[in-house]
Amino acid sequence: MGLGNEKGLILISAIVEHKPGVLHRISNMFRRRDFNIESISVGVTEFKDLARMTITVKGDANTANQVVKQMAKLIDVVQVNVLDWANSVQRELALIKLKAETHEKRSEIMDYTSVFRGRIIDVSRDSLIVEVTGDSDKIDAFINLTISFGIIEVARTGITALSRGVISPIENEGKA
Amino acid sequence: MSVLNKSSGGKALLEALKKEGASIIFGIPGGAILPIYDELYDFEIRHVLCQHEQSAAHMADGFARASGKPGVCFATSGPGATNLVTGIANAYMDSSPIIAVTGQVPKPMIGKDAFQEVDIIGITTPITKYNFQPRSASEIPETVKKAFFIATTGRKGPVLIDIPKDVQTEECELNFPDKIIVRGYNPYKKPCEKQINAAVELLASAEKPMILAGGGAAYPEASSYLLKISELLLAPVATSLMGKGAFPEDHPLSLGLLGMHGTLTANKLISEADVLLSVGTRFSDRTTGKVNEFCKEAKIIHIDIDEAEISKNKRVDLAIVADASEALKVIYEGLLNRLNKKGETPWFKRIKEFKEVWEGWIFEEESNKELKPIPILKILRKTLPVDAILVTEVGQNQMWSALYFKVFTPRTFITSGGLGTMGFGLPASIGAKAAKPDVPVVDVAGDGSFMMTENAISVSVAEKFPVIVVIINNRVLGMVAQWQRLFYERRYSAVKLDRVDFVKLAEAYGANGVKVQDLNEFSKALQNSLKLDVTSVIDVPISPEENVLPMVPPGSSLEKIMGVEKWDWVMKKG
Ligand SMILES: Cc1ncc(C[n+]2csc(CCOP(=O)(O)OP(=O)(O)O)c2C)c(N)n1
Numbered sequence: 208m209g210l211g212n213e214k215g216l217i218l219i220s221a222i223v224e225h226k227p228g229v230l231h232r233i234s235n236m237f238r239r240r241d242f243n244i245e246s247i248s249v250g251v252t253e254f255k256d257l258a259r260m261t262i263t264v265k266g267d268a269n270t271a272n273q274v275v276k277q278m279a280k281l282i283d284v285v286q287v288n289v290l291d292w293a294n295s296v297q298r299e300l301a302l303i304k305l306k307a308e309t310h311e312k313r314s315e316i317m318d319y320t321s322v323f324r325g326r327i328i329d330v331s332r333d334s335l336i337v338e339v340t341g342d343s344d345k346i347d348a349f350i351n352l353t354i355s356f357g358i359i360e361v362a363r364t365g366i367t368a369l370s371r372g373v374i375s376p377i378e379n380e381g382k383a
Numbered sequence: 384m385s386v387l388n389k390s391s392g393g394k395a396l397l398e399a400l401k402k403e404g405a406s407i408i409f410g411i412p413g414g415a416i417l418p419i420y421d422e423l424y425d426f427e428i429r430h431v432l433c434q435h436e437q438s439a440a441h442m443a444d445g446f447a448r449a450s451g452k453p454g455v456c457f458a459t460s461g462p463g464a465t466n467l468v469t470g471i472a473n474a475y476m477d478s479s480p481i482i483a484v485t486g487q488v489p490k491p492m493i494g495k496d497a498f499q500e501v502d503i504i505g506i507t508t509p510i511t512k513y514n515f516q517p518r519s520a521s522e523i524p525e526t527v528k529k530a531f532f533i534a535t536t537g538r539k540g541p542v543l544i545d546i547p548k549d550v551q552t553e554e555c556e557l558n559f560p561d562k563i564i565v566r567g568y569n570p571y572k573k574p575c576e577k578q579i580n581a582a583v584e585l586l587a588s589a590e591k592p593m594i595l596a597g598g599g600a601a602y603p604e605a606s607s608y609l610l611k612i613s614e615l616l617l618a619p620v621a622t623s624l625m626g627k628g629a630f631p632e633d634h635p636l637s638l639g640l641l642g643m644h645g646t647l648t649a650n651k652l653i654s655e656a657d658v659l660l661s662v663g664t665r666f667s668d669r670t671t672g673k674v675n676e677f678c679k680e681a682k683i684i685h686i687d688i689d690e691a692e693i694s695k696n697k698r699v700d701l702a703i704v705a706d707a708s709e710a711l712k713v714i715y716e717g718l719l720n721r722l723n724k725k726g727e728t729p730w731f732k733r734i735k736e737f738k739e740v741w742e743g744w745i746f747e748e749e750s751n752k753e754l755k756p757i758p759i760l761k762i763l764r765k766t767l768p769v770d771a772i773l774v775t776e777v778g779q780n781q782m783w784s785a786l787y788f789k790v791f792t793p794r795t796f797i798t799s800g801g802l803g804t805m806g807f808g809l810p811a812s813i814g815a816k817a818a819k820p821d822v823p824v825v826d827v828a829g830d831g832s833f834m835m836t837e838n839a840i841s842v843s844v845a846e847k848f849p850v851i852v853v854i855i856n857n858r859v860l861g862m863v864a865q866w867q868r869l870f871y872e873r874r875y876s877a878v879k880l881d882r883v884d885f886v887k888l889a890e891a892y893g894a895n896g897v898k899v900q901d902l903n904e905f906s907k908a909l910q911n912s913l914k915l916d917v918t919s920v921i922d923v924p925i926s927p928e929e930n931v932l933p934m935v936p937p938g939s940s941l942e943k944i945m946g947v948e949k950w951d952w953v954m955k956k957g
C-alpha cells in the first residue's frame with residue numbers, strides 16, 4: 208500500500224454509489240472517526256450509477272490503513288484504495304480572479320498564464336479570470352507568482368486522480 | 384420472483400417482514416406510521432405495544448441476542464424516531480441485528496420542517512450499519528430484503544428503514560425479489576490459508592498460549608471450536624464482557640472476564656502469555672486497560688469478520704479476516720495435524736493454582752446471611768437452570784454479574800457492552816423472554832438503571848412476558864459512587880437515589896413485588912418467582928458502600944489490579 212507524499216498527504220481513490228446521501232455518509236464517517244479531509248472531489252464515472260471520489264487525508268500508514276478499511280466498510284463504497292503518488296496522475300483545477308487595471312498588468316498576467324499553460328477565461332475592465340490545471344504544487348506556484356497583482360477570488364477543485372496503466376490497483380485488489 | 388396483487392406500501396412492508404421470518408414487532412404507533420398500523424390491524428404478526436420507543440428498540444435487541452434472529456421495532460416519525468436512537472446505538476455498538484422501521488412525513492413535506500419531521504436518516508447514519516428511505520411502495524420489498532441481509536451477515540448490526548407516509552399508502556404491484564445484490568457489500572470473507580497456517584504454527588509452538596474471546600466468538604458454532612482448541616492447547620480462555628458465554632465458565636481452562644473489572648486470574652495471566660489468540664474482539668479500552676501495555680509479551684493473532692477492527696485499537700502480529708467459526712474450524716484442524724494433546728504443562732499448573740486462589744475468594748463468604756453482591760449472584764446461579772438467560776442493567780450490578788455469575792453457553796448472558804446503556808436490561812429481558820418463552824429470564828438491575836425504563840414492567844405484565852427483575856438496590860448510582868469513593872475522595876456528587884418503593888411500584892403495574900432482608904429470603908423469593916407466571920420484582924437492599932472488586936483503575940495497565948492485595952503472594956510467583 209502506498210503512503211503519503213512529502214507533505215504527508217495520503218491519496219485515496221474510491222468508487223461509490225452515485226445517489227443522494229452518499230457523500231454525507233462518507234464525509235460523516237471521516238468526521239466520526241476523527242480523520243481530517245484535506246481535499247475531496249467527486250464526479251460521475253464511465254458508469255452513470257457510480258461516482259469516483261478522490262480524497263486526500265493527512266496521516267501516516269496507520270491512518271491510511273484505517274481510512275481505507277473504514278471506507279470499505281460503508282455499504283455505498285464499491286471499491287477503495289490508496290493510490291501511490293508516483294504510480295498515479297493527479298490534477299487539480301483552479302479559477303483565479305486577479306486584479307488587472309492596466310494594460311501592462313494584463314499582458315504580464317497573460318504571459319505568466321501561458322507559461323503555466325493556463326487560460327484566460329474571462330476578462331472585465333479591471334480583472335481577469337485565469338484557469339490553471341495541474342498538480343497542486345503548480346497551482347500553488349501560480350498563485351504565489353500572481354499574488355502581487357491582487358487576488359480577488361480563488362476557487363480550487365481539490366485533487367482528482369487516476370492510477371497509471373491499463374489495470375488500476377483498484378480493480379486489481381478489489382474492495383480494500 | 385413472486386408477484387403479489389396490488390397492495391399498499393404498508394401491507395408490502397408487513398408481507399416482506401413476514402417473508403424474512405419476523406414473528407414479533409415491538410413498537411408504538413403515531414401519525415406518520417398510522418397506515419402501517421392500519422394494515423397491522425388484520426395482519427397475522429404479533430405486535431407488542433411498548434411504553435417508550437427506547438424500550439422497543441432494546442426489546443428487539445434482546446430478542447435478537449437471545450434468539451439469533453433479527454428483532455424488529457416500529458416507531459412513528461419525529462420524537463418516536465429519536466426515542467429509538469439510544470436503542471439503535473446500543474445495538475450498533477454490540478453488533479446486534481435489529482430492523483427499525485420509522486414513519487416519516489409525506490414526501491412533499493420532507494425538508495420543510497413539517498410537524499414531527501426529523502432527519503432520522505441523518506441522525507442514525509453513524510449508528511446504523513445502513514439506513515434506507517424508500518421513495519415508492521414498489522421499493523419496499525427489496526428494501527426489506529436488503530435490510531435483513533445487511534443486518535444479519537458479516538458483522539451484524541442495526542438497519543433502519545424510514546418510510547414516508549404517502550409511500551405507506553401508495554398502491555402498487557408488488558414484486559418480492561428472490562435475490563438481491565448489494566454491490567458494495569461482501570460479507571463472506573474466507574480465511575486466508577497462509578495466515579491460518581501461520582496462526583497454527585504460532586499456537587503450536589507457544590509455551591503459554593492464551594485465548595481472548597469477544598462478542599464475535601459468542602456464537603454456538605464458534606464457541607464449540609474455541610473449546611476444542613483450548614483443550615488441545617491447554618490454553619486458558621478469558622472473555623471480554625461481550626464474549627461472556629463463548630466459553631463454559633465452569634471449565635478448568637476458563638479465566639472469566641478480562642479488563643477493568645476482570646478476574647484476578649485473567650488480568651494477571653494475560654501479561655504472562657506468549658501467544659494470544661483473540662477472536663471477535665475490538666480490544667475495547669474496558670477490556671485491555673492501557674492498550675500499549677496490554678499483553679506485551681505475546682504475539683497476538685486476531686480473528687475478526689470486520690477488517691476495520693484489525694489494528695484499529697491494538698496493533699496485532701497476525702490478522703485473519705473471516706467469520707470466527709470458519710477460521711477457528713480450520714485452525715483447529717491444522718492444530719490436530721500438527722500436535723498431540725498436551726500433558727499437564729507448567730503453564731496449566733500455574734493457571735490451576737491461580738484459579739484456586741480466586742475461586743477461594745469467591746466462595747469465602749458462603750456462611751454469612753448478609754445481603755452482599757457475590758452471594759446474591761451465587762444464589763442466582765445455583766437456583767437458575769443452566770439455560771436460563773441473565774440480562775443486566777449497567778453499573779455495579781452489571782460487573783458483579785459478569786464477574787460472579789458463571790455462564791456456560793452463548794446467548795445466555797445479555798448485557799449492554801459497548802454503549803453501557805442504563806435502562807437496557809429490563810426491556811432487553813422482555814425481548815429475550817419473547818424469544819425464549821420457556822426459559823427463565825432474569826434482569827439483574829441497579830435501582831438507577833431500573834428506573835430509566837421501569838415502565839416496561841407494564842409491557843411485561845400486559846403482554847405476558849414474565850421476567851424476573853432482581854434489583855440490587857444500593858440506593859445510589861452505585862458505579863458512579865464507587866468512582867467517587869476511589870478516585871474523587873468520597874465527594875458524592877449527585878448519586879443518592881432513595882425515592883421509590885419498588886414493591887408498590889411493581890404492584891401498581893400488576894407485577895409481583897417483594898422486598899427481602901437476607902440471603903435466605905432472597906433465595907426463597909427467587910424460587911417463588913420462578914414458579915409464578917407473572918412478572919416479579921425482587922428488591923434486594925445492599926449497602927451503598929459496596930465496591931466491585933477487583934478493579935483496574937481507568938487508564939492503567941491490567942496488572943495494576945486494586946482490591947487483591949491479600950493475594951500479592953500468588954501474583955508475585957510464576
Ligand atoms: C443512560 C446512562 N446514563 C448515565 C450513565 C452513567 N452511569 C454509569 S453506571 C451509573 C450508575 C448506575 O447505577 P445503578 O443503575 O443504580 O446501578 P449500580 O451501579 O448501583 O449497580 C451511571 C449513572 C449510563 N451508563 N447510562
